[in-house]
Amino acid sequence: MSAARITPWGAVTGGALRANGGRLVLSVAAIALGVALGYAVQLINQAAVNELSAGLATVAGDADLEVRGPRAGFDESLFPAVAARPEVALASPVVEVDAKLAGDRGELALLGIDVFRAGPIQPGLVGEGEDGLDVLRPDAIFLSVAAADALGVKRGDRVGVLAGLEPVELRVAGLLSARTPGRLGVMDIAAVQDRFGRVGRITRIDLRLRPGTDVAAFRAALQAELPPGLVVARPEASLRAATSLSRAYRVNLNVLALVALFTGGLLVFSTQALAVVRRRTQLALLRVLGVKRRALAVTLVGEGAAIGAAGAALGLVAGYALAAAAVSIFGSDLGAGYFRGVTPRLGVEPGSAAAFFLLGVAAAVLGSLAPALEAARAQPGPALKAGDEQRALARLATPWPGLALWAAGLAASFLPPVRGLPLFGYAAIACLLVGTIVLMPRVAHAALSAAPRPRAVPGALALDQLRGAPGQASVSLAAIVAAVSLMVSMAIMVASFRQSVDDWLDRVLPADLYVRASMTTDTAFLSPADLERLAAIPGVRRSEPLRAQRILLAADRAGVALLAKPVDPADPARQLPLVGAFVVPKPGDPPPAWVTEPMVDLYGYRIGERIELPIAGRMAPFVVAGVWRDYARQQGAVMIQREVFVALTGDANANAVALWLDPGASPDAVSRAVAAAVPGGGNLEIATPGEIRDISLSVFDRTFAVTYALEAAAVLIGLVGLSSSFSALVLARRREFGVLRHLGMTRRQIGAMLAVEGFAVSAVGLAVGLAIGWLISLVLIHVVNRQSFHWGMELHVPWAGLAALGAVLLALATLTALASGRQAMGADVVRAVKEDW
């Protein structure tokens, strides 16, 4: 290749690579980190959902439709009527119970099937044992491979499943097909009904229709004939219902991961903006020599694209490794508890890999777009002269785009969710953040103008420099403002959430001791006799039983918790953490029901409204008497009076009981007495409010651990951005430092000047970041969180934590500026005054 051959790309980029290599590497790393985090979260979520889908697909088999009801089940006499319909080719009844395992071994999804009917529709559920008749034997259970692995059992071993509080011993007769995913066990339907109190009841009927049947029409006709509380839907609806709970969490996690990519894009912006400023005369010379505007702009945007492509490629590889490590350490839900029992297998999906690659490239291209356009628009004449650098950034000071973004952000924060997701909430945050960054030159200028001019020369010069070149300061500020505001907003939101959970626990745990058979499974409960025994224990002053069931209000939503305990309708706030006002039903009104916040958001319930709930196969009328806060059930819950529930269902069992003790009674002694008083008492979970609080808060902290990690990544990129832009700025100002050294400023004084600049810029960034962070936290709390999880919370600002964080950031930013200055103060700084470029 001829040494004389050169292209515009080579002329523009070759020198930049040599002079700016370190910062370009940082930009690539920032994009890589952003893509890695986003891709890792996507891979983990997708793997978990795929696994869940596969599990549900196995359970549903080849069914065209499924009839589903409450977890308590519905009358099996419905089955022959449905199966006999001419459109139905095959019908398979199923009893589903979430079983609690004896010996504190956790839970197991247990399916009771009629093997002869299930075989053709759900072959994955038919187990293979040594004895062909085991599929019909009442003591035989077939486990999925994942369940057997989790329980550490093999064929022939025994597994205890609680019925009430007593264990039912089951024999592991064999394993389900290795292709059957999830942690589940399958038994004969009659055995499940008999052993777990479900005689005469089933929970699902899977239907395969005759060829040519209009599935939608048949579905509508069948739905019209079904008793209240039952739905007929395609199996996909079950998947939607199963994944709907985790959907908002998954989307939020993805968005949070993309924040790192956003700050990475800002880092590219500051690197490219300052590189363009630094090369201003070189670029002007190329224009003079005949390089067209478009070619220059394309070349500079191409640089951004190259940074993005390199970063994104690295990010995809790192993301896969990160996902594999995260799944093995935290599990598929990253500690949040949404996918318990799901063992995901990571797989590379070309679609999402391509999407994240393009996102990485797009972030870098967008970051380099404004500097590239500015460089292309600059008039070559003035740009050739030294000292024209500030003009390059003057365009950034236009306030209108920033103000427009702010207006759009504020407007978006009042808009409703889109398909259950707070898309406008995210848009509001993005608009507020980008709008603030766009306004930073004005804000920085105003803030720095208001600051008093220090007496010492280095400080005075630092402030003069920042006031005179707000555009440069703003470029440095972009990444730090973004990082700080996102960090602060997350910190306020998480602190608000945690404090609200803490306050809520205070209100929902008024008793001295809590005794629980199980809140989440169907098989363990306390019988009326057990409740009487507990109430009679010496030292127990009062007991309050709680019954929990799940009812189905919509086919594509998860079941709603139906809770029953003694509640005084005249003063419900004594037993429930009510939010706002309540009504007392008038004589003649239906009984009261108190609903949680998700019921208001998802089902539109309003105080005073009459509603009907499917309980025990009929629609029972209630009046919505109040709204209460419940952080335990995201899918929504309805509390009714225990006597109403018992009258409707005849079910006087309880899942849990709260005990108030006599003054001076020892909780430990009463706990021991509880375990001894009821048969199977050893299987009860007994805890004090303090223990439940500790467990609850540790679950909360584990859930948010991953958000802290993603947040830390964003802050790290922000700090790197500050460091990178500062070092670029310092390098661009070597001539100025040379002059100052000529005039008699010592290295220390110039160092002090840079430290003051770093401190002042960071202080402005921190102050703006704190203010915008607070505003964004309001959007997170009242829009994103509310629309995602339907939970209300009170604002709690963690002042001490934020102050400490601010101090650390300020110190780090100042040191960063100082270090950048030291690096740029080499011996050739004096020679820089001789350079025109």
Place this chain on the structure above:
Amino acid sequence: MIAIRDVSKAYAGPRERSVLTAISLELARGEYVAIMGESGVGKSTLLNLVAGLDRPDAGAIVVDGVEVTALDDDALTALRRARMGFVFQAFHVLPYLSVAQNVALPLALLGVAAGEAQTRVGAMLDAVGLADRAASMPRELSGGELQRVAIARALVHRPAVVLADEPTGNLDPESAAQILALLAATIRAHGATGILVTHSHAAAATADRILTLTRSGLREETRR
């Protein structure tokens, strides 16, 4: 005032380049000399060595009774701050300071009280014909005006030595003539010793002595 004794300087690199070899020069107080010579012969290097911005490989340089080559960086900086003034080809006026603030900078570094500094800056701007531009920002000034600011800044703290490196290289002939006259007049008015590095015979003619630097050493051309 300035004594340069047997100073040599070479730049290291793949091919070591000897720039100055055993150069000697004596300048009396108030003397204003011009140094001419081909590009790369070492004129600016000599200026940097006098200013203590670079160190000679051999020889000694004494400025106002102080041996520059024996000082550490802090002492050299203090010497430049108090006793030297600089005028550069590219002006190097700080863009974020006003004209008056630029001129006041050396006084601020020396800790001169604000009141006195204001008086001296006013007088200096008056002397260079920029009294009415004190509040202007550098971007509002022409090249000639910028160099006047630089001259005012170089002399406002009454330095013993003024070093000017191609001060009119970026100016048109008319402005250049004015600036050279102004520089010579102000240096003389302040009784400072001046060294002007230039390629221009017209510029050199404004000095008291003209020296030519060649590979073989310094040669005196003219003395008034």
